[in-house]
Amino acid sequence: MVSKRASLALLLCAVLLAxxxxxxxxxxxxxxxxxxxxxxxxxxxxxxxAGSSVSRARHGNSSLSQDPIGAxxxxxxxxxxxxxxxxxxxxxxxxxGDNYDVNIGVDSGQGPVNGSVLLDLSPTIHSLTLGNGAQGxxxxxxxxxxxxxxxxxxxxxxxxxTGTLNIRSGGTLVNQSDGYVSALAGSVGxxxxxxxxxxxxxSGTLYIGDYGQGxxxxSSGGVVTSxxxxxxxxxxxxxxxxxxxxxxx
Numbered sequence: 001m002v003s004k005r006a007s008l009a010l011l012l013c014a015v016l017l018a019x020x021x022x023x024x025x026x027x028x029x030x031x032x033x034x035x036x037x038x039x040x041x042x043x044x045x046x047x048x049x050a051g052s053s054v055s056r057a058r059h060g061n062s063s064l065s066q067d068p069i070g071a072x073x074x075x076x077x078x079x080x081x082x083x084x085x086x087x088x089x090x091x092x093x094x095x096x097g098d099n100y101d102v103n104i105g106v107d108s109g110q111g112p113v114n115g116s117v118l119l120d121l122s123p124t125i126h127s128l129t130l131g132n133g134a135q136g137x138x139x140x141x142x143x144x145x146x147x148x149x150x151x152x153x154x155x156x157x158x159x160x161x162t163g164t165l166n167i168r169s170g171g172t173l174v175n176q177s178d179g180y181v182s183a184l185a186g187s188v189g190x191x192x193x194x195x196x197x198x199x200x201x202x203s204g205t206l207y208i209g210d211y212g213q214g215x216x217x218x219s220s221g222g223v224v225t226s227x228x229x230x231x232x233x234x235x236x237x238x239x240x241x242x243x244x245x246x247x248x249x
Contacts (some may be wrong), residue, residue: 068126071095073104073115073136080119096123098149105127105136105163112160119144119171125193131163131187132156138164140171151203152179153216155212158186165190167222170197178204179226182212190216193222196247202226209239216240221247 071088078085083092088100100209102125104115112134117141124147130136131154140146155163161184167173179202182189189212193200201220204225208214211234218224218241231239233238243249 009236022145026102030122037116045180049241064209066097069093069095069097069100069102071100071102071125072106073102073113073117075113075115077116078125080117081121095125098124098126099126101127101133102139103136105134105161106129107133107157107160108212114239119146121145122147125152127153129153129156129162129163130165131189133161135160135162136164137166139166139168140173141167141169143170143172145172145174147174147176149176151175151177153183154180154184154191155187155189155214156180157184158188158212161187163187163189164192165200167191167198167200168192168194170195172198173200175200175202175204178202178207180210181208182213182237183210183237185211187212191216192222193217193221194219198222200224203245205230205231207239208241209235209237211237213238214240218243218248219244220245223247223249 061134069089070143071086071093074085074087076085080096084092085204086095088095101213104117106113108132116137117139119138122145125146127150128138128146128148130138152173154165156206164183166171180198181187181191189202189209193216202225204227206229208229209217209232210230216224222245231241233239
């Protein structure tokens with residue numbers, strides 16, 4: 001089992017809505033129109049530079065109160081408040097504070113360290129990365145909330161990097177920067193928002209399939225918001241969105 005942050009050997013840094021079902025394998029964006037529906041707009045000159053989109057989120061609007069601390073889940077399943085399951089710069093901790101970069105599912109350099117975490121408090125953190133060369137899952141439920149100040153990455157890098165974000169039963173994720181569902185090539189990102197009161201709110205841009213394969217599923221009254229959303233942003237990527245159920249948007 002990995003016990004030191006240094007042994008994890010990560011690369012640190014660096015999803016929205018459509019009609020009932022929408023898939024894109026080319027660069028495109030969606031936005032809400034005045035009638036409340038969603039329209040697909042082909043890529044044109046008003047889109048941001050298609051350079052390193054991941055790096056954009058790593059320089060967001062947040063100002064850290066302290067130096068960043070890398071918080072790594074040490075494998076297996078458990079609750080967020082299990083202090084012995086986290087390595088934070090070489091010591092155990094419970095990540096809570098706007099200087100924590102949280103990582104679940106990482107490649108240790110000696111193999112994948114897969115992890116699945118259930119949020120059981122309502123913290124603020126700096127960034128969230130699920131699936132960086134391994135399988136990483138976070139579930140937010142039962143009216144708990146997570147606030148992230150500088151970027152959410154669901155499926156960061158491959159091969160083998162699969163991130164899954166589940167928000168259900170009134171759980172909430174507030175992202176004050178950009179969000180990525182499958183950030184880099186070879187990664188896979190899956191986001192599932194279900195149930196009345198379950199929300200993922202993004203202040204910035206949401207990329208469903210930036211360089212990899214991203215899927216967003218909204219059902220049974222779940223809600224996702226963002227400033228702008230791109231599906232299948234880079235060449236060779238894919239973005240899929242499915243919306244079903246009364247009140248889902």
